[in-house]
Amino acid sequence: xxxxxxxxxxxxxxxxxxxxxxxxxxxxxxxxxxxxxxxxxxxxxxxxxxxxxxxxxxxxxxxxxxxxxxxxxxxxxxxxxxxxxxxxxxxxxxxxxxxxxxxxxxxxxxxxxxxxxxxxxxxxxxxxxxxxxxxxxxxxxxxxxxxxxxxxxxxxxxxxxxxxxxxxxxxxxxxxxxxxxxxxxxxxxxxxxxxxxxxxxxxxxxxxxxxxxxxxxxxxxxxxxxxxxxxxxxxxxxxxxxxxxxxxxxxxxxxxxxxxxxxxxxxxxxxxxxxxxxxxxxxxxxxxxxxxxxxxxxxxxxxxxxxxxxxxxxxxxxxxxxxxxx
Amino acid sequence: xxxxxxxxxxxxxxxxxxxxxxxxxxxxxxxxxxxxxxxxxxxxxxxxxxxxxxxxxxxxxxxxxxxxxxxxxxxxxxxxxxxxxxxxxxxxxxxxxxxxxxxxxxxxxxxxxxxxxxxxxxxxxxxxxxxxxxxxxxxxxxxxxxxxxxxxxxxxxxxxxxxxxxxxxxxxxxxxxxxxxxxxxxxxxxxxxxxxxxxxxxxxxxxxxxxxxxxxxxxxxxxxxxxxxxxxxxxxxxxxxxxxxxxxxxxxxxxxxxxxxxxxxxxxxxxxxxxx
Ligand SMILES: Nc1ncnc2c1ncn2[C@@H]1O[C@H](COP(=O)(O)OP(=O)(O)OP(=O)(O)O)[C@@H](O)[C@H]1O
Ligand SMILES: [Mg+2]
Numbered sequence: 314x315x316x317x318x319x320x321x322x323x324x325x326x327x328x329x330x331x332x333x334x335x336x337x338x339x340x341x342x343x344x345x346x347x348x349x350x351x352x353x354x355x356x357x358x359x360x361x362x363x364x365x366x367x368x369x370x371x372x373x374x375x376x377x378x379x380x381x382x383x384x385x386x387x388x389x390x391x392x393x394x395x396x397x398x399x400x401x402x403x404x405x406x407x408x409x410x411x412x413x414x415x416x417x418x419x420x421x422x423x424x425x426x427x428x429x430x431x432x433x434x435x436x437x438x439x440x441x442x443x444x445x446x447x448x449x450x451x452x453x454x455x456x457x458x459x460x461x462x463x464x465x466x467x468x469x470x471x472x473x474x475x476x477x478x479x480x481x482x483x484x485x486x487x488x489x490x491x492x493x494x495x496x497x498x499x500x501x502x503x504x505x506x507x508x509x510x511x512x513x514x515x516x517x518x519x520x521x522x523x524x525x526x527x528x529x530x531x532x533x534x535x536x537x538x539x540x541x542x543x544x545x546x547x548x549x550x551x552x553x554x555x556x557x558x559x560x561x562x563x564x565x566x567x568x569x570x571x572x573x574x575x576x577x578x579x580x581x582x583x584x585x586x587x588x589x590x591x592x593x594x595x596x597x598x599x600x601x602x603x604x605x606x607x608x609x610x611x612x613x614x615x616x617x618x619x620x621x622x623x624x625x626x627x628x629x630x631x632x633x634x635x636x637x638x639x
Numbered sequence: 640x641x642x643x644x645x646x647x648x649x650x651x652x653x654x655x656x657x658x659x660x661x662x663x664x665x666x667x668x669x670x671x672x673x674x675x676x677x678x679x680x681x682x683x684x685x686x687x688x689x690x691x692x693x694x695x696x697x698x699x700x701x702x703x704x705x706x707x708x709x710x711x712x713x714x715x716x717x718x719x720x721x722x723x724x725x726x727x728x729x730x731x732x733x734x735x736x737x738x739x740x741x742x743x744x745x746x747x748x749x750x751x752x753x754x755x756x757x758x759x760x761x762x763x764x765x766x767x768x769x770x771x772x773x774x775x776x777x778x779x780x781x782x783x784x785x786x787x788x789x790x791x792x793x794x795x796x797x798x799x800x801x802x803x804x805x806x807x808x809x810x811x812x813x814x815x816x817x818x819x820x821x822x823x824x825x826x827x828x829x830x831x832x833x834x835x836x837x838x839x840x841x842x843x844x845x846x847x848x849x850x851x852x853x854x855x856x857x858x859x860x861x862x863x864x865x866x867x868x869x870x871x872x873x874x875x876x877x878x879x880x881x882x883x884x885x886x887x888x889x890x891x892x893x894x895x896x897x898x899x900x901x902x903x904x905x906x907x908x909x910x911x912x913x914x915x
Contacts, residue, residue, distance in 0.1 A: 396809040410815075413815040
């Protein structure tokens with residue numbers, strides 16, 4: 314189990330992390346989700362031992378590892394841009410962690426090579442052992458980086474934006490593949506992302522971060538349905554901001570026959586299995602977005618429809634909530 | 640742009656460049672070799688095996704053999720410190736590394752005379768202990784080291800900055816020690832840039848005139864390097880011998896150019912970041 318207690322980190326005068334408390338269970342697949350600059354990478358690097366907190370403690374299975382360097386923490390780290398050794402073959406990259414062990418613990422060259430091949434098979438790249446990183450696609454490099462991290466049998470896997478540099482199609486395939494791999498191996502894994510869809514699809518639990526603080530920790534369902542703050546509601550999924558600090562998701566607004574709130578339709582377009590309708594709320598004077606099942610006939614632009622919000626969530630004390638949702 | 644006019648411009652530019660190169664580079668080279676061989680191959684060979692010439696060649700090789708490894712180590716250490724660590728005085732260090740480029744070599748030589756010469760700061764102490772630096776080989780080595788120390792560091796710093804430290808962090812996270820990381824990741828990542836820097840450093844170490852001239856004392860057969868020997872022969876109107884020794888330096892320059900282009904040919908297609 315990983316425990317973080319009161320972690321802070323300041324760069325110059327900028328507080329990148331302002332007191333992080335978090336527990337990660339064994340075998341869990343955890344996502345660190347947040348906008349750019351929220352401190353995700355910094356936190357991941359502190360867990361790995363690539364950076365050190367100004368205050369607070371990092372505990373692995375109850376043992377204080379705050380001062381331990383990365384080499385002693387037995388973590389597998391996958392870098393955003395893979396950081397493969399470009400002068401080594403793929404097999405040598407994967408075997409690197411074993412080949413730098415002290416003479417007593419180091420397997421024979423043949424054993425290292427065999428282990429590298431085993432791992433390359435696991436990541437489905439068995440045929441590419443003798444190529445160089447430059448000769449691989451982005452998705453293949455990513456999997457090599459993963460195999461290399463796994464070769465040293467780490468007690469946890471830390472991934473910084475593992476799919477960040479890939480195109481949408483490869484991302485999706487790789488995402489599913491990584492989830493299966495995690496189910497198969499059961500290795501405690503933490504990955505950083507600023508893509509909420511990725512977090513919702515992969516993670517057992519999601520840690521939503523903003524400005525160096527944790528806003529909420531919960532399952533995808535909790536974070537989406539019971540956002541703990543206006544920020545979470547806004548960042549995870551889409552939200553209409555209504556006056557008084559009320560948030561309502563587009564799919565929670567229904568068109569009704571008869572008595573409702575009048576909305577003048579301004580734009581209609583298809584969004585997956587739904588129609589997305591943008592219309593001006595007549596009483597509030599602001600534009601709201603809502604969804605309609607694509608099976609039904611959408612209203613015409615300029616038409617006046619009656620709507621009723623099904624689920625409203627109130628967040629008080631944040632003046633930002635009164636702004637119109639763009 | 641119209642292709643016709645741009646074609647004309649291009650031809651003119653290329654011609655101008657070639658003309659310039661022919662005048663300032665090719666012609667002198669030809670002159671060096673024709674003058675050296677003006678009295679036949681025998682006179683040429685004799686000028687090279689004459690004891691003072693041999694001694695100058697030996698001294699030049701010795702000086703380079705000391706200065707280049709010293710600056711190789713210094714350059715790697717300085718580049719490593721500057722690019723991978725944060726410390727106070729870093730920008731000052733970067734400026735200091737460039738100093739030999741901005742100071743006239745003659746001034747550099749004079750500084751050594753002022754510090755180590757008989758009348759210099761350390762002069763009395765050195766005399767007392769019977770150590771001679773100025774007007775002796777140690778002074779020549781020191782001056783050469785000073786003049787050539789930016790080459791390796793200057794070549795490595797931008798390269799290492801561009802590569803960042805992700806590769807090193809990856810190696811460390813896989814359990815490598817600092818030394819293993821350096822030998823197996825950092826060094827291979829910069830090997831072509833390093834070789835390039837060493838070539839330039841070596842060429843300058845063998846060719847340096849100004850700083851060495853000040854500290855050498857021009858003792859024939861003792862403290863004359865090849866460039867100094869060339870000057871002495873030339874001043875004695877011994878043109879064949881002067882150009883014969885100069886032709887060795889020119890050959891060295893040509894060899895450096897060839898090696899440099901070989902290194903660059905390897906450097907470019909392959910050494911781009913494969914990370915992103
Ligand atoms: N080495 C550093 N020196 C100075 N400031 C830093 C350093 N590393 C991070 N920061 C600052 O700390 C803040 C958090 O950075 P961090 O990289 O953790 O963000 P992130 O959540 O990973 O963002 P992104 O999604 O863009 O990667 C940023 O404002 C960043 O500018
Ligand atoms: Mg980041």
